[in-house]
Amino acid sequence: MMMKQVELVRPRVFALRQVPRPKPAPNEALIRVKAVGICGSDIHAYYGEHPFMSCPIVMGHEAAGEIVELGAEAAGLSVGQRVVLRPQQVCGACHMCRHGRYNICRDLKVIGCQSTGASSEYFSADASLFYPLPDALPYDEGTMIEPLAVGIHAVKQAGDVRGKNILVIGAGTIGNLLAQSAMAMGAAKVMITDVADQKLRLARQCGIPCPVNVAGQDLSRAMEEAFGPDGADAVYECSANPRALDQILTLARKGIPIVVVGVYSGHAPVNLANLQDREYRLIGSLMYVHEDYVQAIELAGAGKIQLRPLISREFPLEQAQEAYRYIEAQKGLAQKVILTV
Ligand SMILES: [Zn+2]
Ligand SMILES: [Zn+2]
Known part of the structure; x- marks a missing residue:
């Protein structure tokens, strides 16, 4: 046949x-x-x-x-x-x-x-x-379910997010689903950034509370407004823009995990002196394992992800x-x- x-x-x-x-x-x-x-x-x-x-x-x-x-x-x-x-x-x-x-x-x-x-x-x-x-x-x-599992796997790379303030950079499909996953997994507050209003509107439509256009707004100030003076407890880089990663290495609170989810097309020029001096934990994330799939199906099936x-x-x-x-x-x-x- x-x-x-x-x-x-x-x-x-x-x-x-x-x-x-x-x-x-x-x-x-x-x-x-x-x-x-x-x-x-x-x-x-x-x-x-x-x-x-x-x-x-x-x-x-x-x-x-x-x-x-x-x-x-x-x-x-x-x-x-x-x-x-x-x-x-x-x-x-x-x-x-x-x-x-x-x-x-x-x-x-x-x-x-x-x-x-x-x-x-x-x-x-x-x-x-x-x-x-x-x-x-x-x-x-x-x-x-596949891209959702990517988001869930990435969320866990920074440990338990319950009660944490989370910054997600990039509101494409993965960034959006990662932000929704972090909320469903108990994060206190989730902010998502992009330079395209259309993607940020969609983020809001999906229930992500803090969409911020970083083309028009200062990221440090936006973080302080959303999270208070302590800023974000973990950052997820989903934009694949090396400048965004370099910027986060200069203005995120010292000592926090920064998870790289975006796929860079070439060498990303970032100042690693800040990684050392500010004691960030820079963590990669690729795909998912069985448990992430099970969790993705559970959360989506229960209507917790739009x-x-x-x-x-x-x-x-x-x-x-x-x-x-x-x-x-x-x-x-x-x-x-x-x-x-
Ligand atoms: Zn895919
Ligand atoms: Zn093998």
Whole structure:
């Protein structure tokens, strides 16, 4: 049997193909894909600017669908179940894998980035990578469990945020979901900054209490107004703008954790003398592990995270080319664009 599949054959050019429908291996589950989210990394690959993704590639790592067939050894799932994908293939043997940190596996392959993704009618992967999707969440919102888990994993990198004042720099999808996660996880107050009013309006719509446009407002003063003289207790850098990181190293309260979530496209020129002198803890954050996925599904299923406002537009899978042209035309202001299958 054949199925539709969309491949990025070279930068900016997609091909819609008929390919054989995959047969699940004994350890795998086959899903009928229902929705696939387009991520920032997919957009970098579309422009031919992603350092670790190359054409031709079938993208799609934010996938939701219905299980239609199970391999003989695939346990814990049933046909007809609605699920979301955790798109990580790891070696299971390296030091990080042996210590539960397989999100930074030495041989990490992200499905849809370094191996074939889910931009197709059917998709098969190891059964352990599929998680039941609560009835309350439609498939399109289900695709956002993946970026939500990124936010939840990042929040925890600074420890327990209960009762803490949190600054999130950058109000794109990840920054927004990270800020909502911090609130759902008990933060006292959450401030989010950006230079685009549209993204800050959306942040407010999602219930993030303190959106601040740093193009027009002084960040130190805004922090003092929001948090009092002690400022933020932890900072999350989601803008991928090196100047924002450098600025935070000069004006955040001394001694606090600063978590880097944004993906820098080149060397970030920052003054590390401030890191030493002000005794910051600079912490990286990549993807998520199983527990973060479970928590993301719990929080979203309980209605504690607003996902719907983040969906800018949806296109049928066949119109992937149009979807990316739309994103291109929006010049960085589109939030989540979703392909429906
Ligand atoms: Zn993603
Ligand atoms: Zn490994």
